Amino acid sequence: xxxxxxxxxxxxxxxxxxxxxxxxxxxxxxxxxxxxxxxxxxxxxxxxxxxxxxxxxxxxxxxxxxxxxxxxxxxxxxxxxxxxxxxxxxxxxxxxxxxxxxxxxxxxxxxxxxxxxxxxxxxxxxxxxxxxxxxxxxxxxxxxxxxxxxxxxxxxxxxxxxxxxxxxxxxxxxxxxxxxxxxxxxxxxxxxxxxxxxxxxxxxxxxxxxxxxxxxxxxxxxxxxxxxxxxxxxxxxxxxxxxxxxxxxxxxxxxxxxxxxxxxxxxxxxxxxxxxxxxxxxxxxxxxxxxxxxxxxxxxxxxxxxxxxxxxxxxxxxxxxxxxxxxxxxxxxxxxxx
Ligand SMILES: [Zn+2]
Numbered sequence: 001x002x003x004x005x006x007x008x009x010x011x012x013x014x015x016x017x018x019x020x021x022x023x024x025x026x027x028x029x030x031x032x033x034x035x036x037x038x039x040x041x042x043x044x045x046x047x048x049x050x051x052x053x054x055x056x057x058x059x060x061x062x063x064x065x066x067x068x069x070x071x072x073x074x075x076x077x078x079x080x081x082x083x084x085x086x087x088x089x090x091x092x093x094x095x096x097x098x099x100x101x102x103x104x105x106x107x108x109x110x111x112x113x114x115x116x117x118x119x120x121x122x123x124x125x126x127x128x129x130x131x132x133x134x135x136x137x138x139x140x141x142x143x144x145x146x147x148x149x150x151x152x153x154x155x156x157x158x159x160x161x162x163x164x165x166x167x168x169x170x171x172x173x174x175x176x177x178x179x180x181x182x183x184x185x186x187x188x189x190x191x192x193x194x195x196x197x198x199x200x201x202x203x204x205x206x207x208x209x210x211x212x213x214x215x216x217x218x219x220x221x222x223x224x225x226x227x228x229x230x231x232x233x234x235x236x237x238x239x240x241x242x243x244x245x246x247x248x249x250x251x252x253x254x255x256x257x258x259x260x261x262x263x264x265x266x267x268x269x270x271x272x273x274x275x276x277x278x279x280x281x282x283x284x285x286x287x288x289x290x291x292x293x294x295x296x297x298x299x300x301x302x303x304x305x306x307x308x309x310x311x312x313x314x315x316x317x318x319x320x321x322x323x324x325x326x327x328x329x330x331x332x333x334x335x336x337x338x
Contacts, residue, residue: 008130050084105118110184143205211332259305300314
């Protein structure tokens with residue numbers, strides 16, 4: 001029996017073909033229609049339906065570039081199953097350089113949404129119906145918030161399923177956080193339905209970060225090989241080691257002032273270490289930012305201005321610190337290859 005076409009918003013994509021679809025999501029105040037661009041690659045042979053989406057937070061543009069590079073990968077010519085690629089989910093925020101929707105709601109807190117709700121709720125409901133509910137597996141691409149950068153990391157609820165854990169490991173980011181579900185997020189919605197979901201966090205909002213983009217693109221392809229959507233690469237593809245964190249916390253500004261960081265993203269730090277100093281403009285009052293535990297710096301604030309209590313350095317703790325450090329080192333070395 002021939003494989004059925006794949007359908008989104010009334011457009012049918014035949015097996016063995018790829019197609020761009022404009023999903024009408026909302027209208028501007030001017031009444032001009034606003035679409036979410038989607039590309040579907042429907043393989044000739046059956047298999048998983050993987051949704052890869054970016055910029056659900058509209059300013060997280062590394063994710064848009066990851067989807068672009070993924071779609072240009074020649075490996076997709078041999079796709080088994082179906083890839084739904086959505087480079088820009090929050091089209092409003094993307095145009096405005098903003099994480100949020102025009103009403104300042106966070107689209108990633110609006111799921112499952114409702115057809116009679118406000119803008120975010122309606123968008124979530126339409127995305128759910130036309131796209132998310134058709135996926136058997138999901139990779140949701142993110143970056144740090146504005147002025148915050150993240151070491152490439154996977155966030156997932158590892159106990160959700162064997163597949164979730166296997167996908168998290170196959171992605172090959174140096175760090176995995178066994179993260180709680182945020183209410184109203186795409187990840188929460190899909191996972192409660194039983195769909196394995198990874199969130200990839202890397203780099204900074206409104207910036208391109210080549211490490212984040214390369215490791216994100218490679219990570220998605222590795223997960224697709226794990227799911228047998230793509231053939232295993234000749235000679236086998238080495239998956240970089242990932243280390244699962246046993247928890248994380250932020251080191252915060254002890255006083256208001258100007259921050260001078262002393263550590264870099266990915267650094268291994270020990271309890272009591274000076275991570276940076278915050279001082280007034282003349283430097284008379286100065287206090288150190290101190291690491292509360294041994295760990296790896298997996299996120300940091302790039303804006304040198306801080307109010308007391310501002311989150312500055314995100315430190316992940318590990319049972320095996322040496323292994324975590326070597327996962328980060330190995331990760332860096334793989335990205336230096338031509
Ligand atoms: Zn985000």
